[in-house]
Amino acid sequence: MKTFLSWSLAAAVLLCANSPGWAAPSDGLRVTVGQTVEITRSHSRCWFPTIHKFRSGDLLVSTVLSADQVNGESAVSGYCLSHDGGLTWSRRYTIGQGANQDGAWSEVPDAADRFWQVGSYPEPQREGDDRNFYLTMTQFGRGGRWTSEDRDIALTLRLPGLISPAWLFDYRFDGKVPVPDTRFDTQLDGRPWGNIVQAPNGDYLCSAYFTEGDDIRREVDESKRAKEPRFARMFNRDILLRSTDGGRSWKEYGTIAALPVGDRPAWVGPEGFNEGSLAFLADGRLYAVYRTSGRTGTIGHGWSADGGKTWTTPASIGFAGVAPRVHRLSNGMLVLVTGRPGPVVLHFNLDGTGREWSRAVTIYTDMSTRYCDVAEVSPGKLLVVYDHVPYGWQEIPFADRDARNIIYGTFVAVNKD
Amino acid sequence: MKIARSYPLTAALAAAALLALAPRGRAQAAGDLQVTVGQTVEITRSHSWCWFPTIHKFRSGELLVGVVLAPDQINSESAVSAYCISRDGGLTWSRRYTMGQGANQDGAWSETPDASDQIWQLGSYPESQREDDPRHFYATLTKFGRGGRASSEDRDVALTLTEPAHNAASWLFDYRFDGKNPVSDTRFTSQFHLRPWGNIVQGRGGELYCSAYFTAQSDAEREEDAANQKNVEARLALRFNRDVLLRSTDGGKSWVQYGTIAVLPAGDRPAWVGSEGYNEGSVAFLPDGRLYAVYRTGGRSGTIGHGWSSDGGKTWTAPASIGFAGVAPRVHRLSNGMLAMVTGRPGPVVLRFNLDGTGREWSHPVTLYSEMSTRYTDLTEVSPGKLLVVYDHVPYGWFEIPFADRDARNIIYGTFVTVNKN
Numbered sequence: 149m150k151t152f153l154s155w156s157l158a159a160a161v162l163l164c165a166n167s168p169g170w171a172a173p174s175d176g177l178r179v180t181v182g183q184t185v186e187i188t189r190s191h192s193r194c195w196f197p198t199i200h201k202f203r204s205g206d207l208l209v210s211t212v213l214s215a216d217q218v219n220g221e222s223a224v225s226g227y228c229l230s231h232d233g234g235l236t237w238s239r240r241y242t243i244g245q246g247a248n249q250d251g252a253w254s255e256v257p258d259a260a261d262r263f264w265q266v267g268s269y270p271e272p273q274r275e276g277d278d279r280n281f282y283l284t285m286t287q288f289g290r291g292g293r294w295t296s297e298d299r300d301i302a303l304t305l306r307l308p309g310l311i312s313p314a315w316l317f318d319y320r321f322d323g324k325v326p327v328p329d330t331r332f333d334t335q336l337d338g339r340p341w342g343n344i345v346q347a348p349n350g351d352y353l354c355s356a357y358f359t360e361g362d363d364i365r366r367e368v369d370e371s372k373r374a375k376e377p378r379f380a381r382m383f384n385r386d387i388l389l390r391s392t393d394g395g396r397s398w399k400e401y402g403t404i405a406a407l408p409v410g411d412r413p414a415w416v417g418p419e420g421f422n423e424g425s426l427a428f429l430a431d432g433r434l435y436a437v438y439r440t441s442g443r444t445g446t447i448g449h450g451w452s453a454d455g456g457k458t459w460t461t462p463a464s465i466g467f468a469g470v471a472p473r474v475h476r477l478s479n480g481m482l483v484l485v486t487g488r489p490g491p492v493v494l495h496f497n498l499d500g501t502g503r504e505w506s507r508a509v510t511i512y513t514d515m516s517t518r519y520c521d522v523a524e525v526s527p528g529k530l531l532v533v534y535d536h537v538p539y540g541w542q543e544i545p546f547a548d549r550d551a552r553n554i555i556y557g558t559f560v561a562v563n564k565d
Numbered sequence: 566m567k568i569a570r571s572y573p574l575t576a577a578l579a580a581a582a583l584l585a586l587a588p589r590g591r592a593q594a595a596g597d598l599q600v601t602v603g604q605t606v607e608i609t610r611s612h613s614w615c616w617f618p619t620i621h622k623f624r625s626g627e628l629l630v631g632v633v634l635a636p637d638q639i640n641s642e643s644a645v646s647a648y649c650i651s652r653d654g655g656l657t658w659s660r661r662y663t664m665g666q667g668a669n670q671d672g673a674w675s676e677t678p679d680a681s682d683q684i685w686q687l688g689s690y691p692e693s694q695r696e697d698d699p700r701h702f703y704a705t706l707t708k709f710g711r712g713g714r715a716s717s718e719d720r721d722v723a724l725t726l727t728e729p730a731h732n733a734a735s736w737l738f739d740y741r742f743d744g745k746n747p748v749s750d751t752r753f754t755s756q757f758h759l760r761p762w763g764n765i766v767q768g769r770g771g772e773l774y775c776s777a778y779f780t781a782q783s784d785a786e787r788e789e790d791a792a793n794q795k796n797v798e799a800r801l802a803l804r805f806n807r808d809v810l811l812r813s814t815d816g817g818k819s820w821v822q823y824g825t826i827a828v829l830p831a832g833d834r835p836a837w838v839g840s841e842g843y844n845e846g847s848v849a850f851l852p853d854g855r856l857y858a859v860y861r862t863g864g865r866s867g868t869i870g871h872g873w874s875s876d877g878g879k880t881w882t883a884p885a886s887i888g889f890a891g892v893a894p895r896v897h898r899l900s901n902g903m904l905a906m907v908t909g910r911p912g913p914v915v916l917r918f919n920l921d922g923t924g925r926e927w928s929h930p931v932t933l934y935s936e937m938s939t940r941y942t943d944l945t946e947v948s949p950g951k952l953l954v955v956y957d958h959v960p961y962g963w964f965e966i967p968f969a970d971r972d973a974r975n976i977i978y979g980t981f982v983t984v985n986k987n
Contacts, residue, residue: 190750191737192643213643221661222613222634224645239692239753240642241705241720244663271660284662296717299662316612318968327971329611332660546739549748 206291210247215317220269246286252354307361342425355424384420417441487518627712631668636738667707673775699729763847776846806842837886839863909940
């Protein structure tokens, strides 16, 4: 979610969202937007939620507790648990980066009923190494009562990744960036993202986005030509990582979406391809969606028929949004949750191919980052999680002792007509 | 360090007191000891909160320094911490790895790693096992393994007290000073201020011990009486913290209050005991098998207290003054049988030694750091006779570094000290 261009726009855009819908039937679907519950709140940062369901029935909602900055050394998060299907929620348990939305999360728990989160901002295995990194993999087990973090999970890229400055949110807006927090003033600006899905042969797959190889040169060229370098167009690419050893190491296996040489396709926003999400389709193909901007451009999507090695040419899905998250439901349909410009919305794909998507079902229109997620808590019953951030990307000022950043969950019932 | 109700006093005094500290010593003799203060290294730094360090040594040789990344407030739902690793005996340090509360100074840490070379931290602010149960809690036990490359957290470690603990308000640091507290962060507006603290030590039978401090419901009533008698705000009244011993006989899965290390007697408060009661304790096993405990009584007035137990922690000698003041005293037994203690305030970060390993007589202080600091410190013996003392530098004291000061940083330092008996 740390996309330089998106912030100031977000604050403005989120003020003019649509009003909420309470029952929004759309093509062949019966959708009812139900009760909204509060999951957690804080006067400090508390945003960017995801949701996950253990096989035991417990639900876990994660939330970021730090500013939206590139500073892996102070990035922290927390999570809450529900033991009653999402109606009531526990206190918040803090953790390092392990409960961040920035990262790839298991689509379903592993054999031990554990969720994995493969974290962002890996560190070089050796100083100056821009292809081999260590990641942190967090596991959540026993219905959330146990967690572990392994900080030496190997990540190997095919091409050198862009090592860029680390920086603090507070100084991003004073025109004198970057101001790093620690002695380590650069880091790989790369992020596994979305879902970790398991192939029929047991391999694990997830998407990640980086700037690597020739894209670095293209981005540098754009930045030199731009009036304001930090607002130059970016060349993120979405790639597929694969683990064949139970998550201990991940290697770049395929390129889901990269900008072609020449003109940027008209539907692609200024960021390139980022914040992707994956699903295995009923026919065995892989399906990917990815953001291209928070303002212009639409979400892109593509398919792979060879386990993620090669992908169809990126194409527009037909609607815009940040951080699109796609999940396959128990009835074979796909659901996608996103937002911006506009409210938090759900879209459905009835035939489970990802080709045609329903009209948007509005979930939340007040101030929010629009980073959201959805889980199927029981067949046909979804819980959509999203944040309410009254001051947008800025922190709640001291003078406002009553305001809180809040994570909400809204139940949605969905049935085919 | 989160002393409910007294925090404003502590913070304000700290900020003032830390400005008037002793100069730094480079080589100092203390009685029969030869002590040399050596190189200082920077461990980590941040523009945000970065303070209250502890240090721990894996059997494999790696060093781990824990550091708090959150304000000093009662809000465990946003309490976060981090750690750094050194693989060269403390000369250079890794990036900072973030955690929940698992790398907090608020908590009890293994004095030595377990059989799997894991260092444990038993965390503070447990939650009730059932709503409103003041005696049975769940605590979080964090384990650091593989030289700091792995960690795990069990959030349902059972903790049982023999008497009901006082459930008090949670509150945010920012509003502690606006006179309208408490302002809580979340839907959960109260929590038990119970804090395991100091070292986790292992008895001869394999059982584990650590100290913890809290205010029992009966102590809270005394606090209220004291406030009424003096006609002061409750948060400024004398406090009645007690230091207790927790014991685990099942490998850390459950902890039960086994003994009371120090509790204020009925009647007048002993003159040497500060305004807080007994808190921030640390325990060590002595060569003769006795347990030795030290504990804070105030950050301004009063001295550190200490006591001994000859029956594995069940009963303790009456609390007595150690003869000098300090916050969060941490006591460690060195490889040559001596005891080392690090503390500070009022005054600088100082080291003291007990040569005969009984805890009875302590050396003059060896000054380590006199600039702005919380004086929450720790030490480890990185090799025989070579200590590494860690402490923080907080240029704005308990307050966050303002936006306008883009260059200031809160910094964790480590200073090497060699110590030999003459």
